Amino acid sequence: MRARTERLRHVFWIGGASGAGKSTIGRRLAARHGLRLYATDDTMTDHAARSTPEDAPYLREFAAMDMDERWVNRSARTMLETFHWYRGEGFGLIVEDLLRLPPEQGVIVEGFRLLPHLVKPLLATPAQAVWLLPTPDFRRSAFESRGSLWEIAGRTGDPERALRNLLERDRMFTERLHEETGRLGLPVIEVRAPMTEDELAARVTAVFGL
Template structure:
């Protein structure tokens, strides 16, 4: 699942860039999404501090997804919904691990999101990276 999920392979990256190119140049923008892979972003950054990757722990992700209302039948259409849920959690954990390794290798900022910070504290950490 990890190797074939298109967003994890950067296939939508060009579309994201096209959307961003249509925005006024002076407009500050925060872009979040699976397709913003560090190795694709790094050549476009004038400074490493112009990007930050929030990296959720598996436990935080489980709590976050458990609290969301998913569209009816999201996993019930699967022959084994519990296994599908476990497989997606494992895929996302592996993806986050890759992002952690890649941001470290490229010396790009990342923030571990584990649920111990409040939303305000997380916003403060992001603001520190962006020097706002």
């Protein structure tokens, strides 16, 4: 593990809950500081294809469900506990991808798949990583402005219930990240209104010492 830590010294990690601005801040910092951007959301299809049933049992179970089975007919708690990316499935493929990149250029990695207990062993220093955790009001406002959850909920037989389940699942995931980062002593930025994009970028920059 120490060898991996040394090989990933040039990597900065931005984790956190959905709706916190991870992608936006990642793009801004990468462009401003000449860093490569690795967005974990963009790799999900590839990682799903590269996963084996033995490595990703929750992913295979999820893939076999229809939209109502995923988002309407189960409780938010069950959705949280069985969502494959929240279980850490595919994280090893993220690390594999990063280790293949040339180390001469720094890398910003961003996405909700960066679970604190999986990232911490790869850090040479805690200042290589930060988790952005939105307040419920900020998260709801972000989702309403971009409509991303409605895109999922709208493809179910009960969009209102599906949306409630998704919001509650994400609230519980945010709480889990709060607990885990606190227990592990990892940097966190709470994202709340009226924090601007410039302010958030400046705070992440300060954590990383860029």
